Amino acid sequence: GAVVSQHPSRVICKSGTSVKIECRSLDFQATTMFWYRQFPKQSLMLMATSNEGSKATYEQGVEKDKFLINHASLTLSTLTVTSAHPEDSSFYICSAGTGAGAKNIQYFGAGTRLSVL
Amino acid sequence: GENVEQHPSTLSVQEGDSAVIKCTYSDSASNYFPWYKQELGKGPQLIIDIRSNVGEKKDQRIAVTLNKTAKHFSLHITETQPEDSAVYFCASDSGTASKLTFGTGTRLQVTL
Numbered sequence: 001g002a003v004v005s006q007h008p009s010r011v012i013c014k015s016g017t018s019v020k021i022e023c024r025s026l027d028f029q030a031t032t033m034f035w036y037r038q039f040p041k042q043s044l045m046l047m048a049t050s051n052e053g054s055k056a057t058y059e060q061g062v063e064k065d066k067f068l069i070n071h072a073s074l075t076l077s078t079l080t081v082t083s084a085h086p087e088d089s090s091f092y093i094c095s096a097g098t099g100a101g102a103k104n105i106q107y108f109g110a111g112t113r114l115s116v117l
Numbered sequence: 118g119e120n121v122e123q124h125p126s127t128l129s130v131q132e133g134d135s136a137v138i139k140c141t142y143s144d145s146a147s148n149y150f151p152w153y154k155q156e157l158g159k160g161p162q163l164i165i166d167i168r169s170n171v172g173e174k175k176d177q178r179i180a181v182t183l184n185k186t187a188k189h190f191s192l193h194i195t196e197t198q199p200e201d202s203a204v205y206f207c208a209s210d211s212g213t214a215s216k217l218t219f220g221t222g223t224r225l226q227v228t229l
Contacts, residue, residue, distance in 0.1 A: 032215050043219045093160050104215035108160035
C-alpha cells in the first residue's frame with residue numbers, strides 16, 4: 001500500500017516554456033502533499049505544502065508565481081514550473097501524507113528530472 | 118526552525134558488517150523520526166520510522182534508536198548486503214506540523 005505515482009519521470013524543455021508535473025496517491029487519500037527540490041548529491045529541500053482545496057504554503061525563498069501548485073483532489077496535486085529557465089533544472093519530488101498532524105507519514109513519488117535547455 | 122544534522126556523509130563497509138548512521142535534531146517538540154533510502158535517480162523510500170513514545174524499533178536487519186533527552190536518533194543496519202548501497206536520509210517533524218526536515222544524507226557503500 002501507500003503508492004505515490006509521479007509523472008513524467010523526465011522532461012526536457014526549452015527555456016521559457018512551462019512544465020507540469022503530476023503527483024497522485026494511488027491507494028490512499030492524501031490530506032497533504034509536499035513538493036521538494038533536490039540538487040545533485042544534496043538533501044531534499046521542501047518547496048511547498050499543499051492541502052486539498054486550499055492554497056499551498058510556500059517555504060521562504062520559493063516563488064509562488066514561478067512554481068504553481070494545484071491540489072484539486074485528495075489524490076492529485078500538480079506542480080507547474082512556469083517560464084522555465086536553465087537554473088530551474090533539478091530533480092523535483094512529491095510526497096503524499098497519510099493521516100494528519102502527528103500521525104502523518106510521507107510516501108514519495110519516483111521524482112521528475114527537469115532539464116531546461 | 119528545526120535543524121537536523123546527519124553523520125557521516127559517506128560510509129563504506131564490507132558486506133556482512135554493520136552500518137550505523139547518526140542524526141541529531143534541535144526541536145524538542147519533534148515527535149516523529151523517519152528514515153528514507155534513496156537509490157540513484159529514484160524517490161526516497163521509507164524504510165523505518167520511530168515515534169517519541171518508544172526508544173527502539175526493529176525490522177529484520179534494520180533498527181532505529183531514539184534518545185529524546187539527547188535529541189539524537191540512529192539507524193543501524195546489520196549484515197549489510199550490496200543492495201543496501203544507497204543514500205540514506207534521516208528526518209524529523211516539527212511537533213504538531215506535518216512537514217519534515219531532512220538531514221544532509223549518508224552515502225552508504227557496501228563492498229564485496
